Amino acid sequence: MGRSRTYEWQDPAVTAAAVGRGTGLEFLRDIAAGRLPGPPVGATVDFTLDEVEHGRAVFSLLPGEEHYNPIGSVHGGIFATLLDSAAGCAVQSTLPRGTGYTSLDLTVKFLRPVTVETGRVRAVGRVVSSGRRTALAEAQLFDTADRLLAHATSSCLLFSVPAA
Structure with missing residues (x-):
């Protein structure tokens, strides 16, 4: 009665080496278009970058049993991963050439349970405020x-x- 899932990913060093070579928006559009490999976490969790524009990023996921916690709903860490990706990539989409980012914190509020019956979910991220640092x-x-x-x-x- 076991279930299995097989997935593959590409070398993450290829994508990491491209950070900062162009604008953040160009970088994300290259990932969305398949010109750069997507991050391995996208394959692991099975989510995709669906839309990106300046200051906004949208990811989606079709929940499956492989995302469940022991109580029969999607684990909060899956929610957090989608939300962190959407918020962070919204920021990345605003960055000029030669600039990168990293998350300092993430605060998540869970409002409703998600199960397989929920269907596709989407995380919509947007920049609220941006400064120099x-x-x-x-x-x-x-x-x-x-x-x-x-x-x-x-x-x-x-x-x-740093320039490559």
């Missing part, structure tokens, strides 16, 4: 009926990326 972003997780499932805020540290 830090940025604040938020992300919201929605179901197909646009009900809010979770909300997050994230502070990000901005830094120069």
